Amino acid sequence: DSGVTQTPKHLITATGQRVTLRCSPRSGDLSVYWYQQSLDQGLQFLIQYYNGEERAKGNILERFSAQQFPDLHSELNLSSLELGDSALYFCASSPGQGTDTQYFGPGTRLTVL
């Protein structure tokens, strides 16, 4: 157990809908990262927050948005869902924003029907 929690574990929804994925970092970690992993694919970095502020942006679609709250938990919002958005979404956390080890959560499996 890495100490990073993600909810829900599974999510099934329909095209066009909007969902929110939640991540709680390890105690004391200030950075949160979001990744998308499609079936049999690698990890695509989406976005990083550090202490409430956006730090780095990767291949995140405009339909997706994220935020980190004062208590350091983070939410990833996915809207106007398409079939291709079906994937495993991982959250990871690290103590700082530099070259720190990041710890992954168990992931949320999103299925868009």
Added chain:
Amino acid sequence: GENVEQHPSTLSVQEGDSAVIKCTYSDSASNYFPWYKQELGKRPQLIIDIRSNVGEKKDQRIAVTLNKTAKHFSLHITETQPEDSAVYFCAARRSPGTYKYIFGTGTRLKVLA
């Protein structure tokens, strides 16, 4: 843009043999290189990492080497065991700077008993 190439995409070895996975990165300013192991349906787990001021790092049966001139780093697993079977991902990061992690496409390692 920044990218990390990883080879091979699949690798089968006999139990007890060594396995080597290679990655090449494009951003010469990258200074942190982690390796992750991911079992089917589970979270990526850090197995070893190396920073740019070090050429080699070893942890029991696992070692990583870094050649900054060639922008190349490799994972070496000796005395492989069936439980080493998984997908392995390399990554590169520049910090400070863009901060985002760039992942390789993964290597599926199968250790044959």
